[in-house]
Amino acid sequence: MATIELKDVRKVYGGNIEAIKGVSLDIADGEMIVLVGPSGCGKSTLLRMVAGLESITGGDVTIAGRRVNNLEPSERDIAMVFQNYALYPHMTVRQNLAYGLKNRNTPKDEIDRRITEAARALEIEQFLERKPRQLSGGQRQRVAMGRAIVRKPAAFLFDEPLSNLDAKLRVQMRVEIRRLQRSLATTSIYVTHDQMEAMTLADRLVVLNAGRIEQVGTPIELYEKPATTFVATFIGSPSMNLMRPTGNLGDLPNWSSNVATIGVRPEDFVIADATSIHGFRTKVEVMAVELVGAESYVHGAAEDGSTVIFRVAGRSAIAIGETLQLTAPADRFHLFDADGRRIQS
Numbered sequence: 001m002a003t004i005e006l007k008d009v010r011k012v013y014g015g016n017i018e019a020i021k022g023v024s025l026d027i028a029d030g031e032m033i034v035l036v037g038p039s040g041c042g043k044s045t046l047l048r049m050v051a052g053l054e055s056i057t058g059g060d061v062t063i064a065g066r067r068v069n070n071l072e073p074s075e076r077d078i079a080m081v082f083q084n085y086a087l088y089p090h091m092t093v094r095q096n097l098a099y100g101l102k103n104r105n106t107p108k109d110e111i112d113r114r115i116t117e118a119a120r121a122l123e124i125e126q127f128l129e130r131k132p133r134q135l136s137g138g139q140r141q142r143v144a145m146g147r148a149i150v151r152k153p154a155a156f157l158f159d160e161p162l163s164n165l166d167a168k169l170r171v172q173m174r175v176e177i178r179r180l181q182r183s184l185a186t187t188s189i190y191v192t193h194d195q196m197e198a199m200t201l202a203d204r205l206v207v208l209n210a211g212r213i214e215q216v217g218t219p220i221e222l223y224e225k226p227a228t229t230f231v232a233t234f235i236g237s238p239s240m241n242l243m244r245p246t247g248n249l250g251d252l253p254n255w256s257s258n259v260a261t262i263g264v265r266p267e268d269f270v271i272a273d274a275t276s277i278h279g280f281r282t283k284v285e286v287m288a289v290e291l292v293g294a295e296s297y298v299h300g301a302a303e304d305g306s307t308v309i310f311r312v313a314g315r316s317a318i319a320i321g322e323t324l325q326l327t328a329p330a331d332r333f334h335l336f337d338a339d340g341r342r343i344q345s
């Protein structure tokens, strides 16, 4: 059990590639933090600096109150779960689970006890005598988790552990990791580029963009109050629609003359009628209608030249070529200035 603190952490590769540009973050004991952002934004670099797999160019990393900048990975009391399971192919599951503990001279009966406990939690008891190649991808992923669990580390670090799995299994494992992390209450940092995985796993999300934190908050805070247009479009699928302001906007809450961008989530658009009270509407010509099961996504060309997507429940009666007037409830508009920063509401 441990807190993790990052204080103005920086990473420069090869003297000139600034991968992390000053990141500060306090992670609470037992908290599940998800680092999310597009490929190349620095997620793995930051995680590897916490793990001790990458040197720290500047700032401090503290685990359980101890500055770990100059400690070896093995001295940091953390366990890392990678996307390639990194199981030893010639060893059984039991031997794979025992390996790290043996290296630390853990007594045999303690090893057995921990393996039994972890195998039960992960429901892999019946596979303990098998070799990794005799397991499915999901089972191997569980063994990889098991190796982290038996160590009873101060923190778990995950680097895109599910990205090799097919979509259905990924959802299952995501639920399982969430359940395990909650029941073990071990401080965790989980890296993913998948915003859906991030939303469902995180106590708090950290959105990284080009080596800097864009925003930190609970999934719902980031969804409802994205601090920047980057977060607004990164979190949520389909993405938030961003439009240039047109029409009479004066009666939008928080309206100010420096509004450069108006954001509306696809589920918040409504078709305008005579009773729509406030000013923002956009005329949209329907270009495509996608039925995706329980709902449909309507794609249209808006007046300002942008493409907008809105969601309708079930099968849509809207036809391609139709022109619609779209608006949204007054409290569902997100307003941003010319720098892409939220105008607070």
Ligand SMILES: Nc1ncnc2c1ncn2[C@@H]1O[C@H](COP(=O)(O)OP(=O)(O)O)[C@@H](O)[C@H]1O
Residues within 6 Å of the ligand: 013, 014, 017, 019, 037, 038, 039, 040, 041, 042, 043, 044, 045, 046
């Ligand atoms: N060993 C390295 N040497 C030089 N540049 C690197 C190295 N590892 C990562 N980078 C660069 O640092 C940036 C962040 O990479 P990374 O942390 O792997 O991003 P992410 O995990 O978010 O995809 C990228 O621009 C990447 O090219």
Ligand SMILES: [Mg+2]
Residues within 6 Å of the ligand: 043, 044, 045
């Ligand atoms: Mg990465």
